[in-house]
Amino acid sequence: MPTAKKDVIAGVFDNLRRVIQAVHGYSNRAQRVGGLTGPQLWAIKVLSEAAPTRVSDLARRMYLHPSTVVGILDRLESKGLAARYRSAEDHRVVDVKLTVKGKAIVDRSPAVAQGLLLQGLEGLSGRELRVVSEGLELLVGILGAQRVPPQLLFSPEVNLPQTGDGPGKR
């Protein structure tokens, strides 16, 4: 019983892994709603909230690497749910929008993959929700302390070659 703190930490590890596994497996379980995968649903959700969006913007909003988003967009486009348009002002930029079909899917699946989590969070009391929120912020602080500030997660500055204390590779 003097190891109370250690036990709590062990529990945090366990639960963190559970949460990650759950969220991961959740969105990864191919073919969820309407033959869409989790990230695909997530993408059209983000697009429905803020479109048109440039690719890099979408990546930032999804906390994903741009190249990852390109693949997701390829699949959405081949399904006829999203469309890409070269920007007129800046020809480097590609604007992404939902098609009518894509919008229909968003409307038809209001909560999508995160629905369960969203519902659950909404069902919490104010105090419980605050606990969850604060707990996650502490975790983010810990993980971000030696790593990446959240907002810059995938900005170019962070994409450096990992030379921190690298024992000469390559």
Added chain:
Amino acid sequence: MPTAKKDVIAGVFDNLRRVIQAVHGYSNRAQRVGGLTGPQLWAIKVLSEAAPTRVSDLARRMYLHPSTVVGILDRLESKGLAARYRSAEDHRVVDVKLTVKGKAIVDRSPAVAQGLLLQGLEGLSGRELRVVSEGLELLVGILGAQRVPPQLLFSPEVNLPQTGDGPGKR
């Protein structure tokens, strides 16, 4: 304005993604210790605790699909860190063991990535730690992930107690 709760929930989503990305990217940040990825390190860690292990057992301990583990083992074997042996009693079974080289790596990377999280958690006050713990438990409850057996986590040091439902508040 009911926006308060909604904003908090949105923040929870963001932070959850950040945490997952951090833990994920952490282990993925190519070639961390000795040119190994996170899952590879995790695998040899598990192997160092319970070897020889059959493939399906390893998969179970890592909460991964056997076919996923096969790929990881292929890469470990090609690096000369693990070895597969057809079982003598049951020819369907493949036993996996670490090589000397593999064992050396485990010894050389005691805490790896999770050590930093562990450090950070230990640096929290009792109240903060309790908030993190309770928040995660609420999340686990929502996600229904409680059914995922905890057992092995990242490192063996943190992996002990788990006495049934002991410290559970829930």
Added chain:
DNA sequence: TACCAATCATTGGCATAGCAATTATAATCG
């Protein structure tokens, strides 16, 4: 004994995910 169902590892296919390098375009500097 010959068949049959269960088990185990593996393979192949698809999707996500990240980084490095490439291409195209824009902005800036000499």
Added chain:
DNA sequence: CGATTATAATTGCTATGCCAATGATTGGTA
């Protein structure tokens, strides 16, 4: 004005991760 630099999206490569077969083996059963 031309060359360099910076930015945006994409491609190529590697690695997870899941599922659905496949092949091999085992154990049980008619």
